[in-house]
Amino acid sequence: MTSEESTIVEATALTRLPSARGFLKPHRLALMAVAAAIVFCAVWFLRWDWLPEYAGRLANGVVVTLLMLVSTCLLGFVLAVPIGLVQVTGPWPLKLLAKGFCTIIRGTPLLLQLWLLYYGLGSLFPQFPAIRQSFLWPWLREAWPYGVAALTISFAAYEGEVMRGAFAGVPAGELEAARAFGMSRWKVFRRIWLPRAVHRALPTLSGETVLQLKSTPLVATITVIDVYAVVSKIRQMTFLTYEPLLLLALLYLCLTALLVLAFRYFENKIPTRSA
Amino acid sequence: MAADPASLIDWGLLALDPPGWGGVLLAGLMNSIKIAIGGYSLGLVLGTGGAFGKLYGGPVTKDLMEVYTTVVRAVPELVLILLLYYAGTDLLNRLSAAAGYGSVDISGLVAGIFVIGVVQGAYATEVIRGAIRAVPSGQIEAARAFGMSPLLILRRVTLPAMLPHALPGLSNLWLISTKDTALLAVVGFSELTLVTRQAAGTTKAYMLFFCAAGVLYLALTLVSNLIIRFIEARARRGWVTTR
Numbered sequence: 001m002t003s004e005e006s007t008i009v010e011a012t013a014l015t016r017l018p019s020a021r022g023f024l025k026p027h028r029l030a031l032m033a034v035a036a037a038i039v040f041c042a043v044w045f046l047r048w049d050w051l052p053e054y055a056g057r058l059a060n061g062v063v064v065t066l067l068m069l070v071s072t073c074l075l076g077f078v079l080a081v082p083i084g085l086v087q088v089t090g091p092w093p094l095k096l097l098a099k100g101f102c103t104i105i106r107g108t109p110l111l112l113q114l115w116l117l118y119y120g121l122g123s124l125f126p127q128f129p130a131i132r133q134s135f136l137w138p139w140l141r142e143a144w145p146y147g148v149a150a151l152t153i154s155f156a157a158y159e160g161e162v163m164r165g166a167f168a169g170v171p172a173g174e175l176e177a178a179r180a181f182g183m184s185r186w187k188v189f190r191r192i193w194l195p196r197a198v199h200r201a202l203p204t205l206s207g208e209t210v211l212q213l214k215s216t217p218l219v220a221t222i223t224v225i226d227v228y229a230v231v232s233k234i235r236q237m238t239f240l241t242y243e244p245l246l247l248l249a250l251l252y253l254c255l256t257a258l259l260v261l262a263f264r265y266f267e268n269k270i271p272t273r274s275a
Numbered sequence: 276m277a278a279d280p281a282s283l284i285d286w287g288l289l290a291l292d293p294p295g296w297g298g299v300l301l302a303g304l305m306n307s308i309k310i311a312i313g314g315y316s317l318g319l320v321l322g323t324g325g326a327f328g329k330l331y332g333g334p335v336t337k338d339l340m341e342v343y344t345t346v347v348r349a350v351p352e353l354v355l356i357l358l359l360y361y362a363g364t365d366l367l368n369r370l371s372a373a374a375g376y377g378s379v380d381i382s383g384l385v386a387g388i389f390v391i392g393v394v395q396g397a398y399a400t401e402v403i404r405g406a407i408r409a410v411p412s413g414q415i416e417a418a419r420a421f422g423m424s425p426l427l428i429l430r431r432v433t434l435p436a437m438l439p440h441a442l443p444g445l446s447n448l449w450l451i452s453t454k455d456t457a458l459l460a461v462v463g464f465s466e467l468t469l470v471t472r473q474a475a476g477t478t479k480a481y482m483l484f485f486c487a488a489g490v491l492y493l494a495l496t497l498v499s500n501l502i503i504r505f506i507e508a509r510a511r512r513g514w515v516t517t518r
Contacts, residue, residue: 008447011401014348018341027334107450107496108489109457112468116485119472123481214351221461228353241365245358249350256349 009207013214014256015263042246050238051247054230061227062251068216068226072148073209076155081194083156084163098160105157111218114150118143118222147219155212159201162208166201167193199270206263210256227251296474296484303470304491307456309384310466314391315452319445321392322399327429329404340400347397353458359390360462383464391455398448406441407433439510446503453495467491 009015083101086094105113125131125140139145170193178188217228231248235241328340347355364381371379410433418432460469471488475481 007402007405008444011398011405011444011448012348012451014345018345025334028338031335031338103497104489104493108492109454109468111457111460112471112485112488112492115468115472116482116489119475120481120485123479210349217351217353218458228351241361242358245354245361248354249346249358252350252354253346 009204009211013207013210015203015207015210015260017257017260017264046243046246047238047240048243050234050240050243054234057230057233058227058247058251061225061230062255064224065213065216065226065228065255068144068147068151068219068224069209069213072151072155072216073212075148075152076159076212077205079152079156080159080163083160084165084167084197085189087160087164088167102157102161105154106161110150110154110215111221113154114147114218114222117150118146122146143223144219147222147224151212151215151219154215155208158211159205159208162201162204163197166197169200170196202267202270206260206267209263210259213252213255213259296470296478299470299474300467300484300487300491303465303467304495306384306464307453307466307468308495310387310391310456310459310464311449311453313384313388314395314456315449317388317392318395318399318448318452321396322403323434325396325400326403326407329400330407344397344400347394348401352394352455353461355394356390356458356462359393360386363389383459383462387456387459387464387466390459391452394455395448395452398451399445402444402448403437403441406437406444409440410436439507439514442503442507442510446499446507449499449503450496453499454492457492 083098086098087102090098122140131137131140174192174196175188178192183191216226220226220229220232223229228248231244234244238244325340325343328336329344332340364386367381368379414432414436415428418428423431456466457468459466460472463469465473467488471484475484478484
């Protein structure tokens with residue numbers, strides 16, 4: 001199950017960068033010349049004079065995108081651990097609940113969930129005076145809590161399914177050995193089961209994070225000003241069709257590459273037994 | 276205003292006939308399914324070509340395929356959809372204008388299928404490439420030794436032998452493509468998510484309509500899962516089970 005999950009994630013999210021070794025081959029030089037010519041044409045013939053004016057806002061947008069990514073991944077992972085664990089050992093009502101949650105969230109588009117939370121709950125909340133008077137109200141009138149909630153729920157569902165496979169895949173002998181040492185259930189979980197499961201889930205985690213980065217622009221549809229929203233704004237103000245979009249694609253390419261590099265760094269830090 | 280649950284839900288809004296919006300939602304669902312099927316089929320064709328290009332193509336083909344799959348897998352679908360939707364229609368318009376036909380009107384359906392297909396093609400390339408590599412190379416070499424032409428090998432050996440390996444990935448791509456159609460709402464194509472938002476905005480019954488659309492999407496996924504399970508069981512009927 002875990003290997004199947006990881007192949008699917010690898011197919012839909014970039015998890016490996018081309019290696020630098022053996023990169024320079026004769027035909028690649030020609031291809032790079034063509035690429036350079038295309039880039040030169042893009043710089044020369046397209047309009048980029050708007051760039052300095054909006055650079056500050058673009059940087060802000062990138063920061064908002066990264067904030068969204070990091071916060072929802074962390075929160076989502078914290079939720080994913082119990083969701084995965086419950087499906088492996090929990091009592092059947094909890095098991096059913098977790099499974100239903102994963103099925104529903106994975107079976108509907110994220111955009112719909114986002115709009116359900118923002119427009120649906122957002123229109124429902126003001127009807128309850130208790131909520132309007134609570135200390136949460138100033139936040140509930142903003143858009144970003146709904147974006148964070150939707151992205152977190154989605155990440156928790158996808159990663160929960162991965163964690164289920166990871167928890168189930170930890171060899172039973174290791175857990176039995178821990179119990180034979182007289183560890184309590186909580187200690188077995190904290191010292192053996194969770195670290196081993198996280199270790200098994202790590203390769204998929206990097207792919208899921210890239211997928212999460214690819215879902216963050218959806219929050220722009222509920223008026224969160226991330227980098228996608230900034231680019232949409234630029235397109236409206238400058239009447240340019242392609243240039244801002246090309247820049248946006250380039251920005252996301254760089255962000256993905258950075259993410260992949262960061263994950264590779266951390267994966268190399270973790271010692272593995274190599275046969 | 277009192278928050279009485281009974282008064283919040285007006286089931287009449289989901290009626291199929293015009294005062295209700297049920298018919299509109301179902302038409303949106305049909306549009307979504309059409310785009311998903313069209314985009315998925317295009318993606319399969321592109322993916323098969325891409326996988327063969329990556330495995331058996333010359334060095335330039337391999338590199339170009341790598342660039343295609345890398346860019347599509349690293350850039351959000353929403354951005355790709357915008358780029359391809361505007362760039363594709365614009366390019367086609369300019370081409371037809373240059374050829375002297377004047378501007379052509381590209382239907383949203385065709386543009387949507389094209390966009391989803393290009394995105395799915397990159398994912399399918401990776402899935403099919405992995406599946407082909409799982410086929411024992413002796414089988415393909417044997418076919419070559421019999422003097423089969425590359426196309427015949429593709430049709431008789433490689434495709435049938437790799438299909439069981441590719442099915443889990445391909446079935447997931449189908450589920451992804453049904454959900455990716457929702458992104459076309461952003462470019463204004465009236466598929467299920469967009470008509471849901473219009474219905475909800477008009478009637479102010481946001482919860483009801485978004486939940487109804489969620490049920491429709493979920494039903495589509497669950498029905499797909501049933502069919503997928505049947506197809507997988509059939510494709511693996513010759514396999515030795517290790518359980």
